[in-house]
Amino acid sequence: MPKIQIPTPLRQYAGKEPAVEVKAATVGEALYGLVARHPELRRHLYTDDGKLRAFVNVYLNDEDVRYLQKEATAVKETDSISIVPSIAGGSAQR
Amino acid sequence: MSTNTEVKPETATLSNDEILRYSRHLIMPEVGMEGQLKLKAARVLCIGAGGLGSPLALYLGAAGVGTLGLVDFDVVDYTNLQRQIIHTTADVGRKKLDSAADKLKAINPLINVRPFDTRLSSDNALELFRDFDIIVDGTDNFPTRYLVNDACVLTGKPNVYGSIFRFEGQASVFATEQGPCYRCLYPEPPPPGLVPSCAEGGVLGILPGLVGVIQATEAIKLVLGKGEPLIGRLLLVDALAMKFRELKLRKNPDCPVCGTHPTITKLIDYNEFCGIRGEEAPVEAGVPEIQVEELKRRLDAGEDVFVLDVREPHEYQICNIGGHLIPLGDLPKRVHELDSSREIVAHCRSGTRSAKAVNFLRQAGFRKVRNLSGGILAWADRVDPKMPKY
Numbered sequence: 001m002p003k004i005q006i007p008t009p010l011r012q013y014a015g016k017e018p019a020v021e022v023k024a025a026t027v028g029e030a031l032y033g034l035v036a037r038h039p040e041l042r043r044h045l046y047t048d049d050g051k052l053r054a055f056v057n058v059y060l061n062d063e064d065v066r067y068l069q070k071e072a073t074a075v076k077e078t079d080s081i082s083i084v085p086s087i088a089g090g091s092a093q094r
Numbered sequence: 095m096s097t098n099t100e101v102k103p104e105t106a107t108l109s110n111d112e113i114l115r116y117s118r119h120l121i122m123p124e125v126g127m128e129g130q131l132k133l134k135a136a137r138v139l140c141i142g143a144g145g146l147g148s149p150l151a152l153y154l155g156a157a158g159v160g161t162l163g164l165v166d167f168d169v170v171d172y173t174n175l176q177r178q179i180i181h182t183t184a185d186v187g188r189k190k191l192d193s194a195a196d197k198l199k200a201i202n203p204l205i206n207v208r209p210f211d212t213r214l215s216s217d218n219a220l221e222l223f224r225d226f227d228i229i230v231d232g233t234d235n236f237p238t239r240y241l242v243n244d245a246c247v248l249t250g251k252p253n254v255y256g257s258i259f260r261f262e263g264q265a266s267v268f269a270t271e272q273g274p275c276y277r278c279l280y281p282e283p284p285p286p287g288l289v290p291s292c293a294e295g296g297v298l299g300i301l302p303g304l305v306g307v308i309q310a311t312e313a314i315k316l317v318l319g320k321g322e323p324l325i326g327r328l329l330l331v332d333a334l335a336m337k338f339r340e341l342k343l344r345k346n347p348d349c350p351v352c353g354t355h356p357t358i359t360k361l362i363d364y365n366e367f368c369g370i371r372g373e374e375a376p377v378e379a380g381v382p383e384i385q386v387e388e389l390k391r392r393l394d395a396g397e398d399v400f401v402l403d404v405r406e407p408h409e410y411q412i413c414n415i416g417g418h419l420i421p422l423g424d425l426p427k428r429v430h431e432l433d434s435s436r437e438i439v440a441h442c443r444s445g446t447r448s449a450k451a452v453n454f455l456r457q458a459g460f461r462k463v464r465n466l467s468g469g470i471l472a473w474a475d476r477v478d479p480k481m482p483k484y
Binding site for chain 2 (some may be wrong): 007009012013015040054057059063064067082083085086087089
C-alpha cells in the first residue's frame with residue numbers, strides 16, 4: 001500500500017504515527033483515507049470547503065503533486081506520499 | 095552550476111597571517127587562493143544570532159568570509175544555551191549581537207563583523223540587504239521568513255534558508271535568478287495557532303547545528319561558485335531517523351513575488367499577512383482568568399477548586415501543582431472526566447494552551463471555568479520560588 005509520511009508538527013493529530021499506509025489509487029484518495037482514520041488532521045490539511053490548504057504541500061515521492069495531476073495523481077503500491085508543511089523555527093524563541 | 099552570486103575577488107590579496115590561517119583551504123583545488131580571495135571579498139548577512147545563526151556565523155567567520163553582517167535584537171537567556179552555541183553562560187543577559195560579535199572576533203580577528211542591533215522590518219530590510227551579496231535566514235517566525243524572502247527577491251540576493259521543528263529540519267537556497275523562492279513553495283503562511291510553535295513543540299539542541307551548518311555550507315558554495323547548490327531542491331532532515339530526503343522545487347510562474355507577473359513589488363506588512371495583529375497578540379482573548387495568588391489562597395483555605403493541567407505528561411514530570419492532567423489535545427475525548435458543576439481552573443506552562451482549553455470547555459457548556467493567568471511559570475515566580483521553570 002502507498003505510505004503517507006506524516007511530518008512532526010502534524011503527528012500529534014495522527015495518533016503520533018510517523019507514517020500511515022493507506023489503500024488508495026490516487027493521492028486524493030490516500031489523503032481522504034488518512035483523514036478518515038485521523039479526523040483531527042482534517043482541519044490542518046483541508047479548508048472548510050474541502051480544498052487542500054495552501055501552506056500544505058503534498059509530494060508523491062520527490063515531486064510536488066501541484067506539478068503532476070494534483071489530487072488526481074495516480075499512486076502505485078510502492079509510492080511514498082509526503083505532507084510537507086511550512087515550519088518557521090530557527091531559535092525557538094516564540 | 096553557475097549562479098550570479100559568485101563573488102568576484104577584486105584586487106585584494108592575502109597577508110602572510112591569512113595564508114597561514116587558511117592554509118587548509120588554500121591547498122585544496124576547490125578553494126585555493128582564488129576561492130579564499132572570493133571568501134574575503136564576500137559579504138554575507140545572517141538574520142538572527144540564535145539556534146541557526148550560532149553555528150553558521152561561527153563557521154562563516156572561521157572560513158574567512160570577509161564581511162559578516164548580523165541582525166538581532168534579542169538578549170541571551172538560559173533556555174538559549176542548550177543550542178545557541180555562540181553564547182556562553184556568562185553571556186546571559188547580554189545582547190546576542192554583542193555576545194556573537196565577541197566570539198566571532200575571537201575566532202577570527204581578520205574579518206569585518208557588522209552588527210545591526212535592530213529587528214528586521216519592511217522599513218529597513220531593503221537598505222540592509224543592499225550592502226550584502228548573500229542573505230542567510232536564521233529566523234524563527236513566519237512574518238520574518240516571508241519578509242526575508244521578498245526582500246531577497248526584490249534586491250536580487252540569494253536566500254539561504256533553514257528551518258527546524260523538534261527533530262526535523264528543512265534547508266534550501268531560494269531567490270536565485272533561475273531558481274524558486276520561498277513563496278513558490280509556500281505561497282501563504284499557516285494561520286496562527288494551526289501549526290504548533292517551537293516554544294510549544296521544543297527543539298532538539300543539536301538540530302539547529304545540523305541545519306545551520308548546511309546553510310553555512312551552501313553560503314560558502316555560492317561564494318565560491320562551486321558544487322551543486324540547493325537551488326530547486328528542498329532538503330528534509332530527520333535527525334531521529336537520521337534520514338536526509340530531497341524534494342524537487344519548481345519556480346512557480348504564478349508566484350506573487352518572483353513570477354512572470356508579480357503582484358508584490360514592494361515590501362508589505364508581514365504581521366498582517368501572517369494574520370498576527372500586534373506584537374504579542376494573545377491567541378485567545380477575553381477568557382476569564384484567575385491570578386496565581388488567588389488560586390493559592392483558595393486552595394490553602396480548602397475551597398473546592400478543581401485544578402486542570404492541560405500540558406503534556408513529560409512537562410508534568412518537570413513540575414506540577416497537583417492538577418488533574420489532561421493534555422490539551424486529549425481534552426475533547428476526555429471531557430467526561432470533568433464535572434461541570436465544580437469550579438475549574440485550567441493551567442499550562444504560560445497560559446496560552448489553557449486559554450484554548452477554557453474556550454473549548456465554555457463552548458462545551460462549562461460555566462465555572464477560568465484560566466490561570468501566566469500559567470505554572472507565574473506560580474513559580476509569585477507563589478513557589480522553589481519550583482523549576484522551563
